[in-house]
Amino acid sequence: MAEKLNIKEFLDKDEQKDLLRFLTAGSVDDGKSTLIGRLLFDSKKIYEDQLDALERDSKRMGNAGEHIDYALLLDGLKAEREQGITIDVAYRYFSTNNRKFIIADTPGHEQYTRNMITGGSTANLAIILVDARTGVITQTRRHSYLVSLLGIKHIVLAVNKMDLIGFDRERFNEIVKEYTDFITPLGIEDVTCIPLSALDGDNVVEKSDRTSWYEGPSLLDYLETVPIDRDRNMTDFRYPVQYVLRPNLDFRGFSGKVASGIVRKGDEVMALPSGKKSHVKSIVSCNGEVDYAFPPQCVTITLEDEIDVSRGEMLVHPGNLPLTDRNFEAMLVWMDEEKMDISKQYFIKHTTNTTRARIDKVKYKVNVNTMETLPADGLSLNEIGNVIITTGKELFFDAYPKNKNTGAFILIDPITNNTSAVGMIIDRVNAAEMNIEENFATLDLPALGIGAEHFEAIEKVCRELEKQGIPVKCITEKK
DSSP: OHHHHHHHHHHHHHHHOOEEEEEEEOSTTSOHHHHHHHHHHHTTOSOHHHHHHHHHHHHHTTOOSSSOOGGGGTOOSHHHHHHTSOOSOEEEEEEOSSOEEEEEEOOOSGGGHHHHHHHHTTOSEEEEEEETTTOSOHHHHHHHHHHHHTTOOEEEEEEEOGGGGTTOHHHHHHHHHHHHHHHGGGTOOEEEEEEOBTTTTBTTTBOOGGGTTOOSOOHHHHHHHOOOGGGSOOSSOEEEEEEEEEEETTEEEEEEEOOBSOEETTOEEEEETTOOEEEEEEEEETTEEESEEOTTOEEEEEESSOOOOOTTOEEEBTTBOOEEEEEEEEEEEEOOSSOOOTTSEEEEEETTEEEEEEEEEEEEEEETTTTEEEOOSOOOTTOEEEEEEEEEEEEEEOOTTTOHHHHEEEEEOTTTOOEEEEEEEEEEOOGGGSOOGGGSEEEETTTTTOOGGGHHHHHHHHHHHHHTTOOEEEEOSOO
16 A cells, blocks of 8 residues: 555656756767767666667677767667768657656757757757867857747757866866857857766766866756746736637637636636637636646636637737737748748748738848848748748737747648748738838729729728738729
C-alpha cells in the first residue's frame, strides 16, 4: 500500500513540474548535438540499449578513441551522419527532479534558416554555442538576430571547447564582452554566459574544477532554475474560438485554447467582431468545472446569454481589446522553395482564423549575416523581410513582442498547400498610407458608358469585393 502511495505521490509531483522548451544554435562544428548528447548522458537520461547502440555507432563512424560521439544521439538522418552536420530539427525530451525539458537541436547552416525558425517558434530559451577558439562570428550574430526575431527572452551563450584553449579566463571574458556589446541593441535582457566543454562534460551538468574562476551555475543548474512563468502574457485575455461544442440541447459552449490572459467565472466578456457582451457562466476543463483558466489551457467556456460566436472569432475582456484590422506590417520569414509572388493571393492562418491575404508591399529585406536592410521586390527561400499585408476579413491581433500567440501567423500557398512563410506582426497600417494603387483592378465607370444612376450600386459591390480580399477601385469622375 505504501509503495502504491509513493508511486502516486511521484506521479502527482511529476505532473506538476513546469516545462521548458529550448533550442540550440551555432555554426558548424560548434558542438550543439554533442552538448545535448552529453547533457542527456551525464544526467542519466539514456537507456542501456541506447548507450550500447551509441557506442557501436561511434566505433562504426570512426570514433573508436576514448570519447563517445554524443552527437549521434541527435543526428539521426543518414546525410547528417555522413557529413557530420545537423540538417533537420531533432527534438529530445527529458526531465529532472525539478523540471521537464523539450530540446530542439537546430541546424546552423544559413540554408536551413527555416528549420531553425520552426524549432524555435515555441522555445522559451536559446542556447547559442560559440567555439572558444574563434569567438563571436557571423553565424553567432545571425542566430542571435533570429532568436530576437522569434521573441525568445532568455539566451545562454555557451562558450564551448574551453579545453582546447586551456580554460583561459581572459579569452572567455573577451568573448562575453564582444557578445554583450552585440546583443544589447536587440533588446534581450536575460543573457547568461557559461564556459564549458561538451566533449569532456565541464560545466554541463556538474561544475568543473578546471574553471575555478567561474562563479556562475552549470548549464543544467541554470536550465532547471531559469524563471519562465512571466514569459507568458497574463494581462491581455485572448480566447480564439476553435469549436462550438453542443453535445446536447442543454449545453452550448465555446472550446479553444487560452492564448493569453486569465478568465474567471462571472467575468464580462466581449465577442469579436460582433461586439456583443455577456458574462462567463462556467469554465469546463478536462478535469471538470474550474473557477478560472490561463494559458496554455484548453477549456470550454459557456456564457450567460445566447450570443452568436463561431470558429475564428474571439472572446476578450471589454476594457482590453486587441487591434482589429485588415492591414498590418509584419516581419516575414520565407519558407517555400518557390519565390514570393506578390501578385498571388495566399491563405493566412492566424489563431483559429483562416482567410485570403495578399502581400501589398515588401518594404525591405534583411541580410541576416550583417542585419543590413536592403530594397527588395520579393523574398526567396530563407530570406527575411518587412512586408505589408492585407487580409480578406478583419483579424484580431496584438503586436508579436507583446503577445506571441496573437501576433504570429503563417501564409499558405493555395495551389500547393505548402507553408509559404511565417510572420510576426509589428503593428497595423493605415490603408490610406499604403500607396498600393497598382495592385487594384480599376473600373472607370464613365469610360465604360455606365450612367451615374448606377454608380452607388456598383461602388457598394466594390466595397463588398474589397472585404473578401479582392481589390477593386471605382472611378466615377470623367477624366
